[in-house]
Amino acid sequence: MKKTILKTIVYLLLVVGALTMLLPFFWMVSTSFKTGFEALQVPPTWLPKKLQITNWISAWKAAPFATYLLNSVIVSLMTTVGQIITAIMAAFAFAKMNFHGKKILFTILLATMMVPGEMLIIPNFVTLSQFHIVNTYGALIIPWLASFFAVFTLRQSFASVPDQLYYAAKLDGASDWKFLWQILVTNAKSSITAIGLLQIIGSWNSFMWPLIVTNTDKMRTLPVGLQAFSSDSGVNYPELMAASTFVILPMVILYLFLNKYVVAGISGGGIKG
Amino acid sequence: MMVNQKTTWKETLKGWLYVLPMLIIVSIFSLYPIISSLAMSFYTQYNFFTNQVMALGFDNFKYLWEDPLFHAAVSNTLIFVIGVVPLEIVISLTVAVLLNQIKVLAGFFRTIYFLPFVTSIVAISMVWKWIYNKDAGLLNYFLSFVGIHSIDWLNDPNWALPALIILAIWKSLGFNIMLFLVALNNVDKRLYSAATLDGASVWQRFWHITVPMISPMTFLITINAVIGSFKVFDEIFSLFGGQAGPGNAAMSVVFYLYRMFYEQNKYGIAAAAGVVLFFMILIVTLLQMWFSKKHVHY
Amino acid sequence: MEVKFNHVTLTYPNGIEVLHDMDFDIDDGQLVALLGPSGGGKSTTLNLISGLLSATTGNIYFGDKDVTKQDALERGVGMVFQNYALYPHMTVLDNIIFPMKMAKIDKATRKQRALDLAKLVRVDDQITKKPSDLSGGQQQRVAIARALAKSPNILLLDEPLSNLDARLRVEMREEIRRIQKETGVTTIFVTHDQSEAMHVADKIMVLNDGRIQQYDNPQSLYENPNNQFVANFIGEPALNVISAHQLGTEVTQLFDGNVATIGIRAEALTNEVKEPAIKMQAVVHEVLSFGRDRQATISVGEHQLIATDVTTSALIDQEMTLFAALSGVYAFDKDGQRLPLRGERA
Secondary structure, X not given: OHHHHHHHHHHHHHHHHHHHHHHHHHHHHHHHOOOHHHHOOOOOOOOOOOOOOHHHHHHHHHOOHHHHHHHHHHHHHXXXXXXXXXXXXXXXXHHHOOOOOHHHHHHHHHHHOOOOHHXXXXXXXXXXXXXXXXXXXXXXXXXXXXXXXXXXHHHHHHHOOOHHHHHHXXXXXXXHHHHHHHHHHHHOHHHHHHHHHHHHHHHHHOOHHHHXXXXXXXXXXXXXXXXXXXXXXXXOHHHHHHHHHHHHHHHHHHHHHXXXXXXXXXXXXXXXX | OOOOXXXXXXXXXXXXXXXXXXXXXXXXXXXXXXXXXXXXXXEEEEEOOOXXXXXXXXXXXXXXXXXXXXXXXXXXXXXXXXXXXHXXXXXXXXXXXXXXXXXXXXXXXXXXXXXXXXXXXXXXXXXXXXXXXXXXXXXXXXXXXXXXXXXXXXOOHHHHHHHHXXXXXXXXXHHHHHHHHHHHHOOOHHHHHHHHHOOOOHHHHHHHHHXXXXXXXXXXXXXXXXXXXXXXXXXXXXXXXXXXXXXXXXXXXXXXXXXXXXXXXXXXXXXXXXXXXXXXXXXXXXHHHHHHHHHOOO | OOEEEEEEEEEOOOOOEEEEEEEEEEOOOOEEEEEOOOOOOHHHHHXXXXXXXXXXXXXXXXXXXXXXXXXXXXHOEEEEOOOOOOOOOOOHHHHHHHHHHHOOOXXXXXXXXXXXXXXXXXXXXOOOOOHHHOOHHHHHHHHHHHHHHOOOOEEEEOOOOOOOOHXXXXXXXXXXXXXXXXXXXXXXXXXXXXXXXXXXXXXXXXEEOOEEEEEEOHHHHHHOOOEHXXXXXXXXXXXXXXXXXXXXXXXXXXXXXXOOEEEEOHHHEEOOOOOOEEEEEEEEEEEEEEOOEEEEEEEEOOEEEXXXXXXXXXXXXXXXXXXXXXXXXXXXXOOOEEEOEOOOOO
């Protein structure tokens, strides 16, 4: 009896918490279907009186969201693919190979993870200006083609593969390159997927860097575009909520489908500082 | 490949070739800028277009020392950290413990709690901006039930930071809950059985087993949360429409850096602000490590 | 293929020599066990043969060819690792095919050969499964098939039976012998279990402290140990050891040299009259029977002995005369070296 009451309280608290978590999402979607007049009504209506998608259409047209979306997709995919390839190679070298300078290099790179990325923005901007690639895909993509965090996480996953498997492959006549791509990568598929997903999410949502290195609509990514849209359009909340949904929805869908990899990535990979 | 042989130059070459792609990018965009931004913080006269340095000195740091806006940025950032981190940890640990008690729907709840982690901070800040709206906002509507009337969250300098803190806590809970769940799962269940046999109550088991057993994770989460909070920028920018809050009431160190760098082109001062941020984080992290030596049970 | 070690030593980077002057020949087509306690140097020796470790000094020959400087791949050895090291994401068949794929053998040939090998090691009904769906014994079989796939000069097995439960172990050791006899490939395996080595191997190399203690066929190893270590290590129950002064000069004078200790095999000790034998005064404390086995606990002076041939007719807890058949009695000097019987100098 006492146990049932306790369980009920636990569930009750969790439901209240979950509702708090969901409320902003619900409110965003609900408002996006309301007329401007209904949105401003006091007391507010929970659900739109009439489901109308005019805000979605007008928001989509009011700013070049299609371009933003395309840019976000390109940038997220390219940086993720790049980061994974560079990380796979480097993680393998750190986990299984012997070479002079390995330890010191690893230590130096580990130390760089302590430095806040915001501090690096200024020199990086200067570097990109000197390469004349500010406001291009290059500026959005190239600096993120490698991340030591990804290397570090993947190295742990590679190191957990027994050395004997490496020796066995060597005896079977596989080169390092073949062992890496045909055996190690296949066996670390789930960690690689998890790292990739976290990178896609991070890249999709990143703001400060694209804000600084883009200055035309043609190059903006979704979050920067949304920010620009919100300051240009003044306050039309139903439209703004529709536009916010454009930005949020793809990652939510991705997450709901690949939930278990994201969870594994967080629990296995530790923390991004 | 012979395991016991001295590392050969051929192997060394091969190893470096494997790390090279990563190393090129990291060198240009992480290693070099660390040194460069340190150097830049001493540039007092600098031409960005030609990358020419005309004068060096401590003037940038002196400027920060004297600039009331930077003082505000530092104190707001500290208030933000203190406002966010403890609450974030207490709430996420509570939720994680609750989630750990149930089996049915546990995955479903976890998915919901984690949702904010995958959403764009800019986009969700737009939503919170709407929730914080003075006249038609949802929050003031709820508050009206308990007799609180029309707080102007985003335009009243006194409420700007609290609004920011609420948003930041909401956003970060999921990630920490996930990590706490990992730690809770790793606690040996037999310890609880043993403690129960020894007559420990639920509450005693929590304090004497759970808390010490998960202390390494709590430490990790705290460090991570502190560092993350020190770097607050995105949510300020979007919540206050590209400003640092009403009358700079939500000015943070990173926002200050952004403004000096991007809006006012004072590169040296911006770089100096970055260096100060780095040392603030470093000091706080070292303090936490020192504290953890006494209180974290590995 | 014949394997020959010519004064091979191995020194670790920290300067410690772990293998001392290894000098031996393994004949073509033999099944050889490297036997010894952990840390004795048996796995190190195996890895020197495989080429995973390189010798510090000395030379290693496969047949007439000096392979000292060659790595594992060039030497053409097949190896079965202790944890099998099967590729977890590949099916059984793909695991066996992999080395042939790396050697660029054409598709049809390698598949046919893989199927033949699967049949040889008796996993032909499992070929579409993943390693994780197999039992330990089956994984072992697949690992052997994979090692044989590239037609190795030598087949090496590192502790092949240690991960298996007791019943499978007996089954697999017979299987290893069968497969080795069918393929005729020179096979060397590492084990710390003397009975395993005794049951399977054509010849056994006993290693301790990085030295070869004795390299011989199982029967001579048992009947004619070189030293106290080998006599002790081989045989179950372990050798009974008595100090020389306990037995007196009438026993020690039988041997040529300065006897420090006497070793007596458990089955040599009996309460029935035997010749030639040494006699001793002893007290039998207990005689236990397990099925057809018997085990008696005996004390001679301060020494506790185990005997398997004392009959139940022995008087309990009374001093009596026991006989130890001379063929099961060994004398050792203070360094543990075996001393010959007087007059039959070895």
